[in-house]
Amino acid sequence: MDSYDVMPGHLVRRLQQAAVAIFQAEVARAGYDMTPVQYAALTAVRVNPGIDQATLAGLIAYDRTTITGVVDRLTQKGFLTREPSETDRRARILQVTERGHTALREIQPAVEQAQRIMLRGLDETESQEFMRLLAKTVGAVNELSRAPLKATR
Amino acid sequence: MDSYDVMPGHLVRRLQQAAVAIFQAEVARAGYDMTPVQYAALTAVRVNPGIDQATLAGLIAYDRTTITGVVDRLTQKGFLTREPSETDRRARILQVTERGHTALREIQPAVEQAQRIMLRGLDETESQEFMRLLAKTVGAVNELSRAPLKATR
DNA sequence: TTCTATTGATCAGTATACTGATTATCAGTA
DNA sequence: TACTGATAATCAGTATACTGATCAATAGAA
Numbered sequence: 001m002d003s004y005d006v007m008p009g010h011l012v013r014r015l016q017q018a019a020v021a022i023f024q025a026e027v028a029r030a031g032y033d034m035t036p037v038q039y040a041a042l043t044a045v046r047v048n049p050g051i052d053q054a055t056l057a058g059l060i061a062y063d064r065t066t067i068t069g070v071v072d073r074l075t076q077k078g079f080l081t082r083e084p085s086e087t088d089r090r091a092r093i094l095q096v097t098e099r100g101h102t103a104l105r106e107i108q109p110a111v112e113q114a115q116r117i118m119l120r121g122l123d124e125t126e127s128q129e130f131m132r133l134l135a136k137t138v139g140a141v142n143e144l145s146r147a148p149l150k151a152t153r
Numbered sequence: 154m155d156s157y158d159v160m161p162g163h164l165v166r167r168l169q170q171a172a173v174a175i176f177q178a179e180v181a182r183a184g185y186d187m188t189p190v191q192y193a194a195l196t197a198v199r200v201n202p203g204i205d206q207a208t209l210a211g212l213i214a215y216d217r218t219t220i221t222g223v224v225d226r227l228t229q230k231g232f233l234t235r236e237p238s239e240t241d242r243r244a245r246i247l248q249v250t251e252r253g254h255t256a257l258r259e260i261q262p263a264v265e266q267a268q269r270i271m272l273r274g275l276d277e278t279e280s281q282e283f284m285r286l287l288a289k290t291v292g293a294v295n296e297l298s299r300a301p302l303k304a305t306r
Numbered sequence: 307t308t309c310t311a312t313t314g315a316t317c318a319g320t321a322t323a324c325t326g327a328t329t330a331t332c333a334g335t336a
Numbered sequence: 337t338a339c340t341g342a343t344a345a346t347c348a349g350t351a352t353a354c355t356g357a358t359c360a361a362t363a364g365a366a
Contacts, residue, residue: 007193007268008172008268008271008272008283008284008287009169009172009173009176009189009267009268009271010189010193010213011284011287011288011291012165012168012169012172012287013169013172013189013190013322014214014291014295014298014302015165015287015290015291015294016162016165016166016169017214017298017300017323017324018291018294018295018297018298019161019162019165019166019294020162020323020324020352021297021298021299021324022294022297023162024324025297035351035352036162036163036166037166037351037352037353038351040160040163052314052315053314053315054313054314054315060163061167061170062352062353063352063353063354064314064315064316065315065316065317065353065354065355066351066352066353066354067315068315068316068317069351069352070351070352073351085314088313088314088361088362089314089360089361089362090313090314090315090359090360090361090362091313091314091315091361092314092315114162115160115161115162117294117297118161118162118290118294119161119290120293120294121289121290121291121292121293121294122286122289122290122293126286126289129282129286130161130283130286130287130290131161131164133275133279133282133283133286134161134164134165134168134283135164136274136275136279137168137271137272137274137275137283138164138167138168138171138274139274140273140274140275141168141171141172141175141270141271141273141274142167142171144171144174144175144178144270145167145170145171145173145174145354146174146353146354146355147170147353147354149167166352170353170354173322173353173354174354177354188321188322190321190322190323191321205344205345206344206345207343207344207345215322215323216322216323216324217344217345217346218323218324218325218345218346218347219321219322219323219324220345221345221346221347222321222322223321223322226320226321238344241331241332241343241344242330242331242332242344243329243330243331243332243343243344243345244331244343244344244345245344245345298324299323299324299325300323300324
């Protein structure tokens with residue numbers, strides 16, 4: 001177990017880094033500058049308009065302190081609005097702007113292409129098996145990270 | 154493809170984060186404060202005494218600008234020494250100290266335990282298949298990241 | 307209803323990762 | 337040998353992640 005090539009953690013780290021690089025390259029090709037993290041957050045808000053930051057964090061398994069900066073940058077780019085909630089004055093309500101919707105629509109093909117490139121080493125059968133095992137693995141360690149996925153209320 | 158649960162990049166990101174948390178928790182239980190990244194670097198130097206930073210980076214697929222900080226911290230903790238090379242005045246030669254060897258020895262069980270916890274959702278057959286597919290996937294995208302793995306000379 | 311515990315957001319500080327630049331040095335060529 | 341291009345290390349700046357703290361506001365219990 002001395003060899004890092006055999007260690008799952010090391011391989012996952014490398015795949016994660018490649019995935020980020022691939023994503024950014026494909027999205028840049030579509031004319032946008034957006035990270036995978038920003039994309040996931042934006043997509044989650046589109047599916048759940050008016051969501052607050054804490055719920056969003058649980059939905060996509062982000063740390064609560066990370067979400068602040070991510071939303072900051074998406075707001076700066078004009079893709080999100082952040083307003084105080086009327087029912088809970090602690091919370092900030094998020095909405096996707098028109099520009100945000102346009103961006104999501106226009107980078108959609110790039111995102112799908114990025115997924116394909118990421119799995120280009122596997123054939124169709126292997127890809128499905130890999131995804132199944134990956135999801136199963138992640139599900140079993142969900143509560144062990146500071147930012148576990150939380151089911152929507 | 155709207156759901157991030159189905160997106161490989163998102164799942165890999167979550168697994169990576171869980172893996173880091175698991176690793177640090179197990180290592181802390183053994184009385185040490187070391188990140189997976191620092192551990193991999195230290196292990197690689199142990200296997201390749203006198204390696205320079207650039208070669209080390211290629212060996213474990215780290216970005217060259219990242220390795221500087223990692224080595225900084227390992228040196229500060231007294232686990233590594235960094236000295237100018239005598240044959241190439243640009244290069245810095247790395248060696249594991251006595252304390253570094255002790256640390257590696259003492260956290261070894263924790264590292265193995267972390268691997269097991271990370272894969273606790275899979276049975277033995279699934280684990281092996283997952284590792285095979287993971288390695289295959291990583292191999293196919295190696296050159297797409299800024300820090301590809303490079304074979305030893 | 308008052309008190310306590312919790313929660314939403316944020317901040318300061320640290321550790322990866324990466325982009326792009328710089329500096330010193332080396333290697334290979336004209 | 338002088339020059340050019342490549343390489344080793346580092347730096348400044350940005351974006352995740354996380355630890356631990358704070359503050360305002362809410363919710364639940366006594």
